[in-house]
Amino acid sequence: MKVTLKDVARHAGVGTATVERVLNGRGGVRPETVEKVFLAARRLEYRQSLPVAHRGLIRIEVILVRPETSFYSRLNRAFERIAASLGDSITVHRTFVRENEPAQFARYIANPTARRSALIVVAPDHADVVTSVRKAAGLGIPVVQIMTRPAPELPYVGIDNYAAGRTAAHYMSGMLAQRTGSFVALCHSGAYENHKERIRGFSSYLSEKGSNDHRFIEVMFDLDDEHNAMELLQAALRREPGIIGVYSAGGDNKGVARVLEANKARRPFWVGHELTEQTKDYLSRGIMSIVLDQAPEVQARRSIDLALNRLGLIEVEVSAEPVRFLTITPENL
Secondary structure, X not given: OOOOHHHHHHHHOOOHHHHHHHHOOOOOOOHHHHHHHHHHHHHOOOOOOOOHHHOOOEEEEEEEOOOOOHHHHHHHHHHHHHXXXXXXXXXXXXXXXXXXXXXXXXXXXXXXXXXXXXXXEOOOOOHHHHHHXXXXXXXXXXXXXXXXXXXXXXXXXXXXXXXXXXXXXXXXHHHXXXXXXXXXXXXXXXXXXXXXXXXXHHHHHHHHHOOOOEEEEEEEEOOOOHHXXXXXHHHHHHHOXXXXXXXXXXXXXXXXXXXXXXXXXXXXXXXXXXXXXXXXXXXXXXXXXXXXXXXXXXXXXXXXXXXXXXXXXXXXXXXXXXXXXXXXXXXXX
């Protein structure tokens, strides 16, 4: 059955004349209305492209943090590559916001610099930020949480962080089964639900299945800062010479590596996150034992697909299952 302008108008909730103006690029129509018409036309397969005047109409905003870190740099590049493949009608705008200023973070979510059609966000677990994320979703735009999930009722793309923590403890306790000693962990802070979940998983596994010869004695908050990580870990090793396992649940690995590289005589078993050129080097030199990689490229692709699906631009179902993290050892680099 042939789709008509009336069909598009009915689905968009506007008049036929408005649809005609939009689809023929005549101007004089608000961007929000143009978007409604475009989405209705795409859903009904009335037209696959827009006039030049409306190119880039669908604006997906991605809010990230810490561009200086290898992980978020890698995630940013993945979004950049995906954006280049989406066609003229869709843009992916990437914004970096300071995570240590939650009030400013929340204001940015609530007051974007330009109209957004969908939002993908790495959201700190702060009351103001979470409230703003929920308000954005309440406006009717698709909101996707990536990496961390402080608002559990909203869509999330990322790994099962609780399972990642349990996996770290599984390997650590298994590989150190013949040794007696203590385990410690480092993470950014309490700001991110994903880090908290990793620590919960690590602790729960050791409580349920760990050996009496192993004690989980401390969690240190290094804010993913190299010097903080070095100072905290060095102090812990001085206080507790019996530390045989280190789990870095956050993003800083350089500080941990520098401490453990200098501790050759009694180097602990170290499990960390994110496969980078640095962690490849640490694995190959025996400083690091295991890396759990979150596959940020998969997270970026799935979050964009989920936003497009919610906008009605693609019909393919997007998996709601956690993204599978990868276990990397010196043997499968």
